[in-house]
Amino acid sequence: METVKAYFKTPLGIAIIEGNDEGICRISILDETPEEIAAEVPAALRAAVMELEEYFSGSRQEFTFTLNPQGTDFQKKVWQELVNIPYGKTTSYQELSIKLGDVKAIRAVASANGKNTLWVVVPCHRVIGSDGSLTGYAGGLWRKKWLLEHETPPIQQSLF
Template identity: 65%
Template sequence: METAYLKTPIGYAEFKGDVNGLVSVKVFDEMTFLDTIPEVLEDAVYQFQEYFEGKRKTFDLKINPQGTDFQKRVWQGLLEIPYGKTTSYLELSKTLGDVKAIRAVASANGKNPLWIIVPCHRVIGSNGDLTGYAGGLHRKKWLLEHESPVKQQSLF
């Protein structure tokens, strides 16, 4: 398993993967790391840089997240949420075919190992509130604003 790091506007991203695909992307507030990027992770780091520069809306990476069949089904559902759009846990549960599975869907969403690539930040509460996010609500807010088709300009 290879590891690479990237400083982003909202923290330090840690990439883990091998020839079978990207296994995880996590975010940290601070860390010490080497600048070398293993060849197998170069494309992931490059695509993340493009995303944060506003040049990329979708990722084209081989992914290999580890989880249960149900978790993988939820993560696949997350991949269907378009850039710049949001959905609720309830709507995602309905899309997956079981409205009663809302808590299980929320739990699987929280265990998503591929930060930003599998866009769990695009899931909000039914009332429009930002709800729990493993990376912190400040990051979720930043990501949703970054992806928003309507950019709010500062008055000052």
């Protein structure tokens, strides 16, 4: 089945979504704006575009559109564990490795995390260093910081 694409604006730049009727297989952020961006969103991608727009506007915390990630069984297992990290929460590579059943698999987990092809939806940005530091992020650490702040806005203090 042929894969179709759609581009859309986010507060972090232009994102591209790719997929078909079997689901979304790739979402990534671009560092440069493509010369041509079609205004029409293919039917197979409309739900994903709508839900991502809701996420960036602050009205959505979970995604419901169909995913069709392409990767090894191990990568898919790691990505599924990433989806289980609640909105507004973070975890470390070590904690993720323990949840997957092998504390020594930290490097393999980190590698699979880095190969995640479903930006924001499979929330690899929620994985931080054991010491709380922001660690590598394919989209750039400034985007990771923005996403984490977007998901955990400051609590308004009562004036009285």
